[in-house]
Amino acid sequence: MPRNHHVAPRSLAVLLLLALASFGLWSWLGRASGPDEPAPPRELAAPHDAPKIEAPPPLDAGERTRAESAPLESSPEIAITARFRDEAGAAASEVELVLKRWQRGEGDRRFEPLPELEVRCDVHGVLALRVPHLPRLLLHLELRDARYAAERWRWQDLAVGAREDLGDIVLARGAIVRGRVLDRAGVPIAAGWSIDARRTKPETVQVVSLSLEASTTDGTFEMRGFSVGTWRIEARLPTYSIASAEIELQAGETREVVLQQTSARDARSEIVLRVQRPHQLFPAPERQHMKLLLPGGEVRAPDPAQRMFDDSDPLFSGLSPGMHRVSIEDPRYEPWSTEVEVPRTEPVVAKLRGSSAIDVRVIDGASGQAIERYALELCETRYRIATGGEAQSGSGSGLDRSREMQTHPDGRTALEGLVACTLRYALHAEGFAPQWLEVKDLQAGERRSVLVELSAGAVLEGRVRSAAGIAVAGALVAIFAPAAEGDHAEAELLPARTMRSDAARLRAEIARTTTDAEGRFRFEKLQPGTRILTATSCGSGREREIPMDPSHPHVKLEGVEIPMQGTATPVELVLPNSAVLSGRVRVPEGRTPEGLTLELVRELPPPSESSARRFSPPAPLEHPLAADGRFRFEGLAAGSFRVRLSLPSMAPAPAGELRQARVQGAARAIDRVELVAGVTTEREIDLVPHFPAQVRVQFAVDRPEHVQKMQLLLRPAQDAPGEDKRVPIQTAMFDAQGRAEHPFVHPGRHHIDLFANGGLWTHIAATDVELGPGASHELHVNIALLEGWISVRNAGGSPLRDAEIGFGSLALPGAPALGWGALDLDGEGRARVALPAGRYRVQHWQEGSNKRQVAELDWPGGSVVEAQLAEPPAPSGTDR
Numbered sequence: 001m002p003r004n005h006h007v008a009p010r011s012l013a014v015l016l017l018l019a020l021a022s023f024g025l026w027s028w029l030g031r032a033s034g035p036d037e038p039a040p041p042r043e044l045a046a047p048h049d050a051p052k053i054e055a056p057p058p059l060d061a062g063e064r065t066r067a068e069s070a071p072l073e074s075s076p077e078i079a080i081t082a083r084f085r086d087e088a089g090a091a092a093s094e095v096e097l098v099l100k101r102w103q104r105g106e107g108d109r110r111f112e113p114l115p116e117l118e119v120r121c122d123v124h125g126v127l128a129l130r131v132p133h134l135p136r137l138l139l140h141l142e143l144r145d146a147r148y149a150a151e152r153w154r155w156q157d158l159a160v161g162a163r164e165d166l167g168d169i170v171l172a173r174g175a176i177v178r179g180r181v182l183d184r185a186g187v188p189i190a191a192g193w194s195i196d197a198r199r200t201k202p203e204t205v206q207v208v209s210l211s212l213e214a215s216t217t218d219g220t221f222e223m224r225g226f227s228v229g230t231w232r233i234e235a236r237l238p239t240y241s242i243a244s245a246e247i248e249l250q251a252g253e254t255r256e257v258v259l260q261q262t263s264a265r266d267a268r269s270e271i272v273l274r275v276q277r278p279h280q281l282f283p284a285p286e287r288q289h290m291k292l293l294l295p296g297g298e299v300r301a302p303d304p305a306q307r308m309f310d311d312s313d314p315l316f317s318g319l320s321p322g323m324h325r326v327s328i329e330d331p332r333y334e335p336w337s338t339e340v341e342v343p344r345t346e347p348v349v350a351k352l353r354g355s356s357a358i359d360v361r362v363i364d365g366a367s368g369q370a371i372e373r374y375a376l377e378l379c380e381t382r383y384r385i386a387t388g389g390e391a392q393s394g395s396g397s398g399l400d401r402s403r404e405m406q407t408h409p410d411g412r413t414a415l416e417g418l419v420a421c422t423l424r425y426a427l428h429a430e431g432f433a434p435q436w437l438e439v440k441d442l443q444a445g446e447r448r449s450v451l452v453e454l455s456a457g458a459v460l461e462g463r464v465r466s467a468a469g470i471a472v473a474g475a476l477v478a479i480f481a482p483a484a485e486g487d488h489a490e491a492e493l494l495p496a497r498t499m500r501s502d503a504a505r506l507r508a509e510i511a512r513t514t515t516d517a518e519g520r521f522r523f524e525k526l527q528p529g530t531r532i533l534t535a536t537s538c539g540s541g542r543e544r545e546i547p548m549d550p551s552h553p554h555v556k557l558e559g560v561e562i563p564m565q566g567t568a569t570p571v572e573l574v575l576p577n578s579a580v581l582s583g584r585v586r587v588p589e590g591r592t593p594e595g596l597t598l599e600l601v602r603e604l605p606p607p608s609e610s611s612a613r614r615f616s617p618p619a620p621l622e623h624p625l626a627a628d629g630r631f632r633f634e635g636l637a638a639g640s641f642r643v644r645l646s647l648p649s650m651a652p653a654p655a656g657e658l659r660q661a662r663v664q665g666a667a668r669a670i671d672r673v674e675l676v677a678g679v680t681t682e683r684e685i686d687l688v689p690h691f692p693a694q695v696r697v698q699f700a701v702d703r704p705e706h707v708q709k710m711q712l713l714l715r716p717a718q719d720a721p722g723e724d725k726r727v728p729i730q731t732a733m734f735d736a737q738g739r740a741e742h743p744f745v746h747p748g749r750h751h752i753d754l755f756a757n758g759g760l761w762t763h764i765a766a767t768d769v770e771l772g773p774g775a776s777h778e779l780h781v782n783i784a785l786l787e788g789w790i791s792v793r794n795a796g797g798s799p800l801r802d803a804e805i806g807f808g809s810l811a812l813p814g815a816p817a818l819g820w821g822a823l824d825l826d827g828e829g830r831a832r833v834a835l836p837a838g839r840y841r842v843q844h845w846q847e848g849s850n851k852r853q854v855a856e857l858d859w860p861g862g863s864v865v866e867a868q869l870a871e872p873p874a875p876s877g878t879d880r
Contacts, residue, residue, distance in 0.1 A: 149227035173252030188219030365453035370411030383421035433457025471519030577678035588774035786861020799829025
């Protein structure tokens with residue numbers, strides 16, 4: 001029996017919550033990165049009393065599932081499959097999901113929504129979905145079944161004919177939150193509010209949020225589908241402060257919460273003003289230009305200490321009943337006013353219109369003829385919030401945004417309702433080069449005429465080769481414009497579709513392309529001017545690559561002149577010769593490196609050096625290791641690199657056995673190498689001091705059906721020096737033979753917890769282990785789970801029917817104290833469980849109050865054990 005350690009009940013409760021939420025989270029994380037290589041599916045052995053569910057057969061051409069409610073685009077198609085199970089291992093039938101689809105515009109990150117599909121798996125829990133393939137497609141699959149906690153999966157840019165198998169997915173019961181919304185006096189607020197919920201713990205990449213826009217007439221609400229964790233519930237009211245509460249939820253739990261306004265504001269004597277501007281990039285009116293005319297004729301101004309207007313705060317407070325007039329006299333906007341009666345519970349909406357305008361005429365610069373079809377889009381504004389105040393700016397998405405052309409008679413259009421500031425538009429017309437239209441210092445009430453001459457643009461051709469004279473195919477070539485303010489050779493490069501508040505001081509990317517097999521590239525429709533050209537040998541046209549990748553050979557060419565039209569002088573970009581790192585890893589005798597990954601990370605100069613500003617942080621270069629341990633990194637830039645060992649995100653297992661998804665552990669630095677241009681560096685990487693350990697657990701129980709309801713949790717007992725502090729908890733379920741293992745665990749001290757699910761998750765054992773490099777730790781556990789019934793009676797002696805109670809262990813043989821779980825009682829006030837022998841506590845919170853009743857019982861199993869609830873004499877250290 002393992003050595004056991006007593007730990008705080010609350011910490012174990014959090015641990016239990018993390019365990020139950022792990023399956024859906026890790027499935028989502030495996031695909032959160034979009035086009036990256038998907039993780040292999042999970043294979044879950046079926047319970048002995050459930051039919052074996054096989055993966056669905058390949059979908060024939062023209063075959064449709066009933067999840068598709070309407071004909072869609074024609075094939076080719078993408079197939080998505082999954083098999084859903086509940087916590088007991090049985091097939092989860094008729095699970096409800098929704099498939100959201102977006103299509104991204106060319107050269108753009110903005111997605112256009114496509115029709116959603118309501119999806120439902122079959123009676124065996126099998127999902128077989130077919131989706132027509134579209135270029136630049138984003139798929140988002142959401143679990144929307146009130147019985148289970150919400151989960152999400154997403155993919156983007158899937159290849160034609162792709163098959164995505166989510167494997168076996170264990171669904172946790174969704175928690176329910178019911179509550180009331182009260183004002184400061186405790187009176188229910190019947191309507192006008194919305195409820196939002198956001199999970200705060202555990203903190204993960206996946207942010208799960210729920211919202212409820214409607215409310216009932218008595219100020220109550222109900223939200224379903226909560227996953228295990230800590231949630232913040234907020235009630236948002238237009239004329240009240242936010243009322244919130246933070247609660248910890250377990251699987252299947254139902255909780256009551258009261259959201260009450262606590263601030264001293266009196267919403268009935270306030271006026272909240274919400275401003276609607278002509279464009280989101282325009283500045284908000286300033287508070288000093290807002291006035292309130294009281295019923296007696298007195299004029300009142302807002303607090304001048306707050307210069308910027310915020311429409312979430314009251315504009316005027318402490319008002320007496322009667323008619324008031326609110327006005328805005330900001331010279332940048334046309335005058336606006338309205339009558340407001342106090343008391344008022346709804347915000348006042350001001351629809352403003354700018355006082356300035358621009359008359360634009362667009363012509364062909366070569367012929368002088370008017371261009372009638374073009375598109376204008378406001379992309380940037382620059383202004384000051386007050387006289388002598390700090391300059392502010394707002395930016396759109398720039399030239400690479402897709403847009404719809406509109407017809408303008410005689411090439412003229414009037415842009416009215418503008419606000420005084422410096423404006424920058426993107427102008428597109430078919431057959432002409434894109435062009436910026438900048439209107440500087442537009443004044444309040446001014447109407448300015450602007451003539452824009454378009455040209456077909458120029459062509460720039462060139463070639464990329466290495467210093468050895470070899471053509472570089474697939475190189476990423478990008479053109480940049482000089483910085484609008486203070487341009488210099490070391491100015492930072494701003495890739496396309498990137499927004500920065502200091503964009504005026506950066507060199508913005510205009511266009512990019514990749515070289516062909518002969519190393520040649522070509523740009524068309526370029527505006528005249530002096531440009532900067534960059535090339536990097538890692539280019540393959542993928543969006544996530546940056547114009548100058550410090551991990552690969554790169555070059556920058558200053559002062560490239562683009563003429564008004566025609567072809568610019570051809571250019572040649574010479575890349576430094578690439579370096580190569582090749583070698584083999586050394587592992588402990590009897591072990592294999594298969595399944596591990598080497599990461600190569602470029603070391604950049606210190607931030608104090610100006611050259612460091614040219615680069616974004618480099619992403620690690622990865623090389624999965626095979627059984628022979630050989631590796632080879634090619635196409636590298638000369639310089640210093642760190643070699644790191646990364647554990648796999650999926651633990652391999654023999655065919656037919658359990659395959660459990662895991663969050664990737666922290667990468668561990670193991671070596672440093674200096675690479676020289678044009679030289680192949682051979683290196684033997686010694687993994688012996690860092691090789692992962694493995695933990696195996698053999699579980700023996702009295703009945704075979706219980707063994708697959710066991711779960712193993714493994715977490716670092718303490719952080720190793722210099723390690724990433726975000727090392728995750730790792731879990732594994734037990735297979736039909738009672739085995740579970742973690743084959744890839746970083747060496748060090750770890751804590752092992754064992755849980756059983758005999759009606760609810762119960763913590764049954766714990767121990768600490770010291771794992772050396774390459775070590776193998778065997779743990780054998782023999783626990784008897786005794787079946788029986790628990791009958792719960794309230795303080796009056798009546799059965800507690802159809803209720804949810806808290807349930808936890810006080811003292812188990814060889815196990816620590818337990819945090820609280822949830823147990824559902826049936827119509828007779830009973831629940832069937834399978835638990836180790838020991839002493840347990842039952843806890844029930846009375847509905848609508850903070851009073852609780854508790855009972856303690858000894859569990860012998862095999863019979864009905866009654867628990868008589870009563871109010872506790874004093875709080876206990878094990879209570880939650």
